[in-house]
Every structure is written in structure tokens, then in C-alpha cells.
Amino acid sequence: MNFHIEPKGGLFIRLSAIFLMVANFLFFQNPLLGILSAGLIFSYYGFCIKKSNWLSSLGSNSTLTNAVFLFLTITSIIWVFFYLASTPAWLIFGVTIVLLLLFESVLHINNIDTSWQMPTISRPPIQWFHLSFLILTGSIFFILFHNSTTDAVASPWLSLPTTFFTLFGLLVVNLLIVLKRSTDKANLFFLMLFSFTFVGVVAIFYRLGFGYDPMLHEAGMENILTTATLLPKPFYYIGMYLGFIILNLMTSIPIAVINQFFVPVAFAIVIPRLLFTTFIKNKTRTFSAWLVALAIFIVPSGYFIMTTPQNITNLLALVVIFLTFKPELKRWQLAVALFTCLIHPLYGIPLVLFALYNFFDQKILRQVLLAMSTIIFPILFILNAGLQGHKISFKFDLNWLASSGWVFVQTQNRIILDLIHIYGLNATKLFLLLSMLAVVYLYRNNLLRPFHKFLIFGIIMIANFTIMKTFIELNFVTQSNGADFTERIFDLGTYFFWPTIMSAGYVFGVKLFNQKQARFDKCLLLLLMVTLISASFYFTYPLDNDYINSKLYNVTKADFESVRFIDQNATSDYIVLANQMVAAASIAELGFKQYYGDQFYYSIPNGSEDNIYQYFESMVFDHPTRAQAIAAMNQTDVDQVYFVINDYWTSFTKIVAEAKDSADKWFMVDGGKSYIFYYHK
Numbered sequence: 001m002n003f004h005i006e007p008k009g010g011l012f013i014r015l016s017a018i019f020l021m022v023a024n025f026l027f028f029q030n031p032l033l034g035i036l037s038a039g040l041i042f043s044y045y046g047f048c049i050k051k052s053n054w055l056s057s058l059g060s061n062s063t064l065t066n067a068v069f070l071f072l073t074i075t076s077i078i079w080v081f082f083y084l085a086s087t088p089a090w091l092i093f094g095v096t097i098v099l100l101l102l103f104e105s106v107l108h109i110n111n112i113d114t115s116w117q118m119p120t121i122s123r124p125p126i127q128w129f130h131l132s133f134l135i136l137t138g139s140i141f142f143i144l145f146h147n148s149t150t151d152a153v154a155s156p157w158l159s160l161p162t163t164f165f166t167l168f169g170l171l172v173v174n175l176l177i178v179l180k181r182s183t184d185k186a187n188l189f190f191l192m193l194f195s196f197t198f199v200g201v202v203a204i205f206y207r208l209g210f211g212y213d214p215m216l217h218e219a220g221m222e223n224i225l226t227t228a229t230l231l232p233k234p235f236y237y238i239g240m241y242l243g244f245i246i247l248n249l250m251t252s253i254p255i256a257v258i259n260q261f262f263v264p265v266a267f268a269i270v271i272p273r274l275l276f277t278t279f280i281k282n283k284t285r286t287f288s289a290w291l292v293a294l295a296i297f298i299v300p301s302g303y304f305i306m307t308t309p310q311n312i313t314n315l316l317a318l319v320v321i322f323l324t325f326k327p328e329l330k331r332w333q334l335a336v337a338l339f340t341c342l343i344h345p346l347y348g349i350p351l352v353l354f355a356l357y358n359f360f361d362q363k364i365l366r367q368v369l370l371a372m373s374t375i376i377f378p379i380l381f382i383l384n385a386g387l388q389g390h391k392i393s394f395k396f397d398l399n400w401l402a403s404s405g406w407v408f409v410q411t412q413n414r415i416i417l418d419l420i421h422i423y424g425l426n427a428t429k430l431f432l433l434l435s436m437l438a439v440v441y442l443y444r445n446n447l448l449r450p451f452h453k454f455l456i457f458g459i460i461m462i463a464n465f466t467i468m469k470t471f472i473e474l475n476f477v478t479q480s481n482g483a484d485f486t487e488r489i490f491d492l493g494t495y496f497f498w499p500t501i502m503s504a505g506y507v508f509g510v511k512l513f514n515q516k517q518a519r520f521d522k523c524l525l526l527l528l529m530v531t532l533i534s535a536s537f538y539f540t541y542p543l544d545n546d547y548i549n550s551k552l553y554n555v556t557k558a559d560f561e562s563v564r565f566i567d568q569n570a571t572s573d574y575i576v577l578a579n580q581m582v583a584a585a586s587i588a589e590l591g592f593k594q595y596y597g598d599q600f601y602y603s604i605p606n607g608s609e610d611n612i613y614q615y616f617e618s619m620v621f622d623h624p625t626r627a628q629a630i631a632a633m634n635q636t637d638v639d640q641v642y643f644v645i646n647d648y649w650t651s652f653t654k655i656v657a658e659a660k661d662s663a664d665k666w667f668m669v670d671g672g673k674s675y676i677f678y679y680h681k
Contacts, residue, residue, distance in 0.1 A: 005116040010044065011104075014114075017041040018100055021250055025093055034251030042067040044116070045103060052112045064273075065332070072339050074099050075243045079342050082238055088228035092242070093249040129177045130186070136171045137193055140164065144204045150557035151673065152648045154544035156205045168537060171197065172530045179290040187290055188276050196268035198297055198537055199304045203264050206554045209256070213308045215555065215584040218259045219591050221245055225255070226591070235387070237309045239342025256588075263307040267315060271296065274318065278325040279502060288509030291529070292502045298532040299431050300424055300539035303491070310488060313344040317495055320351045324453070325499065330359050346384060347492060350376050350464075354457050354496075373457065377464040377489050378472055390476035400469050409547050421547045423532070424539035428494070435497040438504035445507060451500045461493030477607045553648060558670035559585035565669060565676060566642050575636050576602045577616040577629075578644035582674075596636040612636060619643055620651075624659035629679035643677040 005013065021037040024030055046067030078095055081087050107114060147159050171194065178190045202210045209215060221241045224230050225248075230241075244258050275293040283289040303314045316336055323333035337355040340348035350373060357369045385392040407425040409418060423430070439455065442448040465486055474482040512518055512525065542550040563586045566576060575596070576582070583602035586593075594601040603613040615632040619625075629641045643663070645655050656675050660666050663677035 007114045010114040010116055014041060014044050014104060017044070018097065018104075022097060024252060025249060029252040031252045034253065038247075038250040041100065042071060044114075045070055045100075047116060048107055048112055048114050051114075052107075052110070062277075069332075069335070070103070071243075071246075072335075075239065075246060076339065076342060078242050078246065079239055082224075082229075082242060083233060086228040087224065087242075089225050089245070089249060091228075092245055096246055096250065127181065129174060129181065130190070133171065133174045133178055133190055133193075136167055136174055137197055140167050140171065140197055141204070143167070144201060148205050148207050150207050152553045152556045152558075152646060153206075154550060154553055154648070155542045156201055157538070157541065158544060159205075165534065165538070168197075169530060169534050172533050175294070176291070176526055176529070179294075180287050184276070184280070184286065187286075188272055191272040191290070191293070192268050195272055196264060199267050199540070200261075200264040201541060202305045203261050208555050208557065208560070209260055209306075209588075210554045211306050211308075211552075212580050212584045213310075214259055214306050215588045217241070217308060218255055219587040221248075221255050221259070223591055235384075236344050236346065239339065240309045240312055259307050261307075263304055263311045263315065266312075267304040270315060270319065274322050278322045278329075279499075279506075283506070285506075285510045285513065288506055288513055291509055292505040294529060294533065295502060295505055296498065298529070298536050299427050300536045301491075302540055302542075305540060309344045310347070313340055313347045314488075314491070314495075316340045316343075317347070317351055317492055318498075320355055321454070321495055322499065324358055330355070334359055346377075346380050347488065349380060350461065350492070354453075357453065357457070370456065370460070373460045374463060375467065377461075378467050381468065381472065381474070381485075385474075385476065388476075390474075393473045393475055394471055395473050397470060417547070420535045420538060423535050425548075427536070427539065431494060431497070435494075435501055438497075438501045441504045441508065442500065447503070447507065451503065454496045454499050458493045458496030461489060461496065465490040465493060475607065479607075481607065553579075553581055553646075555581045555585050555588070556646070556670075556673065558646065558673040560589060562644050562669050562674050562676055563589045565667065566644075570640060570642075572640060573638045574601070574640035574642060575599075575612060575632060575638055576642045576644060577612065577619060577632060578603060578642075579616070579646065579649070580604060582644050582646070596638065599636055601636075610635065616643070619659070620645065620649060620655055624655055624662055624677065626662045626679060629662075630681065633679070633681055639681045641679045643679065645675050645677075647673050 017037045017040040020033060021041065024033045024037060043063060046063040046065075049066035049070065050061060050063050074096055077099065078087065078092055081091070081095060143160060143164050147161075149159060153159055175190060175194050179187050182190070209218075217237065217240070220230055220237065221244055224241060224245060230238075244255060244262070247253065247258055248255050272293070275296070280286065280289040280293060303311045317340070320333055320337050320340070323329045323336070334352070334355040337348065337351040340351050342348075353369050353373045353376060357366055357373075360366060360369075382392060384390070406429060407422075409421045409425065435458075439448065439451075442451065468486045468489060474485060477485070509525075512521060515521075542552045544550060559582045562578070562582060566574070567590060573594070573596075576586070583600070583604045586602045592600070598608075599612055603611070603616045605611065605613045612632050612635060615628050618628045622628075624643060624645075629643065633639060633641050643659060645652060645659065649655065659675070659677045662679075664680050665678040667676040667678070668674075669676060
């Protein structure tokens, strides 16, 4: 039975949803009410935009896409407000409501038919493989929640049982059965669920969050909510900050929750739908297309397991690249690329150049865009350094090539783990090799021409990476952070090879699965897919084992307790010498509370020669002496310093024993998981 909403009824629903959103903001702050009202209003407006054909020039005919476009438009307008004046929470929310009401008036003025015919939802019969998939997924999430932690764990695999990986392998096998025997709508749902399972481990396992950068950005958003600004106003990240703040104000979902789950959830929703819309839909052999879509999981990538502006940029980069498959969506492609610049212009501008190259047909203009793209990253980094007053220098260094070869592990006489780690450590090189094979395969089948633009831009991005790595030294960051910046350019380049790989895989898959006698080859291919996806899942997350020590730790309960203890007991200005995750806890707990000159009062490695982090390193790598503590106090002109050491630190017992002898006082936190040592002049 169809459910029909008349225009007057639709107006009542929309205005009621806006009223409920306002009431929730002012009085209730209930996330369920917020999600209900915001979801209803944006869904209905997305439907109205679809009926009006206003975005037909963008090629958009999807309610969800139109709703996202409306949200991005609101965010972009408030982004302008942010740079013109202070933007307190009430103003951000007020502008959002005004813009929604203005849109409502536009619907009325243009006599848009806002009646909504709810389509009949035909539910396909639930098969055994659907139920088994849900049971396996539920079991995986149960294990994750049951083993989630607030303690320091370098890798989630250290705390999860081996049955977890068995269940995941079975889930991949189950997914292949689903993709073979279900409808496209069912496949899309189950692929979304699998995608979140693949990238959602960190968001669930680490209750207090993982990584330093997400907490830094969370503090930036909280600072805007508290002070109505962020000083100095940066040229990047603000698109993400304001988008999350708008979500927070509309739905009452805490910033911390949005920040922890946004990228994994967005990846799970966007990527399967993107691949279906641009690559799978209308294919004659849908199983081969769905199977090839799974290939995106064969390469480990930590970009989509936690939320940062860079990770959102990478997600949008995939959107921009795959929208090329749909020429009618090239305006939408350009709009997404432009919005990316509001989040991370250093990586968004190259995407704009690609979108413009795809948008225009004029040969001269395309050649200019290619020439600009060839050196765009060096230009952007040099300009950014100049605008920010950062130091940058030129060099000629090819030593990095020596570490770019194939990696072979020190065998542990465990053949399966040896092979898994050889694959994981060489996955990027194997991906490039697969790209070359895809090019050859498409060329031999006379199908390569449509993929020239992807290959050209992929090679150009890697050329940018080579120039940055060889000639430019980023002196304003630590060596490891500088390497991360340039590696992201390389990773962006590899994204451009995905369409070629998937298209070659589709052609190959169609030929293979059309052969009735090739059962062994088919089974071998499917077994290889299951193995590579499972190995990639393992390598997507931090590792700490006999092969690899990532030396990455999450922020812990002890870190937060240490921050609170110091804040409550300090009697005057002070600094804290601690590792980066304690600093992350301080930023999350207290914000950007205190600076001494350009020094944050918690030690953070930033590449500066006079950074107080050097004193923390001396305390843990040499000896925790009073002389080092006094030197740190003298540099920042304070009379108190706290030295914090966590129990996972190398030589923890020795450091604690020596620090007890040199400190004025010492305190044990969370049953000995952290120690605080107090020094006074």
C-alpha cells in the first residue's frame, strides 16, 4: 500500500521538523530527537530538490545526494561567516535554521510540488546466507565491544582472540555468496555493513579514541563552540570543523562521538554507493562487477579507520575520481572537489585541477591544467610555508630510493604469518604492479583509451611526490611528519589507478565466469580474494608483533587522570614533560589552555629545535635528572614542571626508579599505569 503526503501535509511535517530541531537545541539536547528531526528535514528537502530538477545541471537525481548538497551548501555559507566575524554556537545554529526557512520559502515562491508519494518497499525473502552474514557481523561486533579498552594497547590485535579473524574470514566468504545470489539493493546493504566492519575496529575498540590528530581537531571544534572563533584562523580544516559543529548543534550528538565515528561510517555509506552508482550499475555481469568492487579492500589503508581532515579529503578524492565514470555528474564532481578545498586546500586544489580537466574539452586548457598539476604540490607547500611563516629549504636527496625496494621480513618460521607480512609490507608495490598489468590487459583488449586521464593524473601525482621527496625539506615539522605529508601525495596518486584496475578486473571476470569449465580458476580467484582482503584487514590497523612495532599508542584513562591530577594540584604556572598522547589528553580535557611564547605547556614534538619535548626525550632516553627539569623551567620561565611516564615506555621501571630519586614529589596514577614526578625550583 502506497503512502501519499499532500503538499499541505508536507509543509506541516517540514515546519514541525524544524520546530522540533529548534526545541531540541534550546531545551532537550536529545540525540534521538535531533537525528529524527534533522534526518526528516534533510530527507524531505532532498526529495523536493529532486522533484524540482534544480540540480539537474549537476546530474543529480538522488534524494540522498541532494540532501548532502544542501548540507554542504549550508556549511559553505557558514564557512564564509567564520572568516568574516565571530561565530558563536547560537549564530551557527541560527544561520542554519534561517537558511532552511529560506529554502522553504523558495519552494513556496516557485510553486514546487512538495507532495511525497512514498514508494512501496518490496522486501525480498531473507535467505540463509543473509542471516549467517548478520550473525557473523553481530559476533564480530560483540567481540569488539567486549574487548574494548581504556588502557594502552599498541595494536587491537593484541587483545582480540584468534576467533575474531576466523569470523572475519568467514564473513568475507559469506559476502561473496551474498553478492552472487542477492539483488543489487541487498548487495549494497550488505557491502555497506561489511565496509563498516572493515574500517570500524578502532572506533569501537578504543573507547577514548585513537591517535593524536583526531583529539587535536576535536579540541579545535570545541574551542570554536566555546570562544566563537579559532585564533589564528587557519586556511584549512575549517570546512570539517564547521560541518561537524552543525551536525552537533542540529542533532545534539557530542562532537567526540561525531569525530570518532564519522569517517568509518561515511566510508561505509559512501564508497559502496559510489561504486554501485558509477561502476556496478547497468553492468551486464553484476557479480563480476560486485566482485571487482571488493578489490578496494585488498590494499591496506589506515586513512579510513579514524577521522581527520586528511582522511575526509582522501574519501572525497575517491568520490571525485570515480564520478568521472558518469559524464553527466561532472558538475557535481567539480562541486565536491571545490568543497574539499574548504577542508584541506593543499590536497583539494589538485583534485580541482583534475575535475576541471574532466570538465573542459578544450585541448589548450587541458594542457595548461596538466602543466599546473605537474608541480602543484611543490608550489602549494612553498606558498603555504611562506604564508604561515614556516621554514622550508631545498635539497637534492635520492637516499629515499634505497628504502623503496621490496621488503622481506625476518622469518619467524611461521609460514602463514611470514607470507601475510611480506604481502602487507609490499602491498603498495604489488598494487603498482597490478596497475601495470591492468594497463597491459586493457591495451591488449583495445579498452585503454577511456582511462588515459586517470593514468596521466596518477603519474603526475607520483611525479609531485618524487619532486617533494628529492628537492624539498619541510623544516617546520618533525622528520616523520614531513615523510607523512609527502607519502600522502603518493597515496593520492595511487587512487587514480583504481578505475583502471577495476575495469580490467571486470573484463577479466566476465570472461572467466563465462567459462563453464573453469571451476578451478574461479575457486582460485575467490580464494585469493578472501586471503588478500583478510590480510589487508590485518594490516590496516597498527601492529605490534615479532615482525613490526608501530610504536603507536592510544590515549588512555591514565592519561586523562594524570591531566586532571596535575591541573587540580598545580599552584602556579607549570609545564608538563610527557609523551604525545598525554598532550592529546590535555587538549581534549582542557583545550589549548596555556602557551609560553610559542610553546604549548605540554610537550609536543613539532620539529622545532628549542621545543621542550627535547627535555622529555632526555628524561626517558638518558636519565630523568633535576638538571633537565630546571633547564625546561628556565626556557619557559616557570617554577614547576611535571614529568609523566607511562608503563608501556621502554625502560619504564628504570626511569621510575631514577625519577623518584631526583624529583621533589611523585605520584602513582591508575594503579601504576602512569607515574607523575614533580619538580620545583
